Amino acid sequence: MWEGSYGKEPFDLRLTALRLLASMDKVLVFTLVGTLLLGGGYYMKNVLMRPAKQYGVTSVYRVEYLVEEQKDIGVVYINEMSWNTYVHSQEFLDAVMKHMEINGSYMDSNWMDQITAEQVSESLTAYLASDLRVPSTTVITDFEAMSLFIARAVEQTMTEEFPGWVKEVCDIRVIDAPETAEEVTADVRPGRAFALSAVLSFFFTVIILLLKETGDDNIWLPSTIRMRYGVKVAGSLESPGLVENLRYLYEGKKRVAVCGVQSETDPAGILASLREKCGDGLEEWFAVPSPILCPESCRVLREAEGILLAVQAGAHGGKQLEYCLEYLGQQDCHVTAVILWNADERLIKAYYFGSRAAGGNSPAD
DSSP states (O other): OOOOOOTTTTOOOOHHHHHHTHHHHHHHHHHHHHHHHHHHHHHIIIIIOOOOOOOEEEEEEEEESSSSSGHHHHHHHHHHHHHHHHHTSSSHHHHHHHHHHHHHTTTTTTGGGGGGGGHHHEEEEEOOSSSTTTTTEEEEEHHHHHHHHHHHHHHHHIIIIIHHHOOTTTEEEEEESSSSOEEEOEEEOHHHHHHHHHHHHHHHHHHHHHHHHHHHHHSSSSSHHHHHOOOOEEEEEEOOHHHHHHHHHOOOOOOOEEEEETTOOHHHHHHHHHHHHHOTOOOOEEEEOOOOTOOOOOOHHHHHSEEEEEEETTTTHHHHHHHHHHHHHHHOOOOOOOEEEEHHHHHHHHHHHOOHHIIOOOOOO
């Protein structure tokens, strides 16, 4: 009974590398597509469809903490997260809205009455520099005048109300209050985005192809059949030792059945090619349909003196060959040898003889 060792053969790095090189056109195509999708999406979102201009005002403050010595500031200071919590609190926003209402009474603008506390909260952000006593607030809106108007109300709230809310703070004053709002420039880098997209696309394409190669049951080399399925291999049609292998393996056997594995394999065509390759000695050899296609062919195979099983290279033929060998074993049809048909001879030469052989300079030529 046939016993296989499918999946137990060692990982073939050389074959995998050659297969990846052979698929380099696919790698380049998918890399290009990924670059266009990812990088193009970034470019469209941040350049072609970027939002309207925004204007920002950054106010810088000096905070005096209630400490006896400078070294104690590290204990009582307000960190950046806490500053943001304070400036987005309802108490702080109510105070800002109150100052805006008072300041707006001296101005003639219709949009001031439409500003809500939620809009103020969304536009306001607090930062803390390396100096723990120098926080800052930034207000960003779609209008220059609105950003400056809200920033002035935030400054008043920070300097007037805030010191009374936090006992560790005794005084806050503004040390930098811009007179105008500046346009906010987005950090858009399409060149880097396209480069990163290309690298990521290439990386994931190679990973997917590697997983596909290691997971598929394709057969590319004659040696794979011997290591994986434990049967003798005559080689491929262009193997230098094919003729001698067939003479040795089928010495003394006249009636030899040539049988394909896959249903699409043409055993008559295979036999004709072998007769052309080997010359005399194959007169009584005959073609038999694949047992996968015609299970009744086992009756003819049992009467043959030898069996040559032909498996198509690639074509996910591994599992089909495994099934065929198992079925023939149960039918007492003893396979003498297997031949790898329609093999990629360029790949085989590159695998055994190096890259020069792949170009046509191998000893086999």
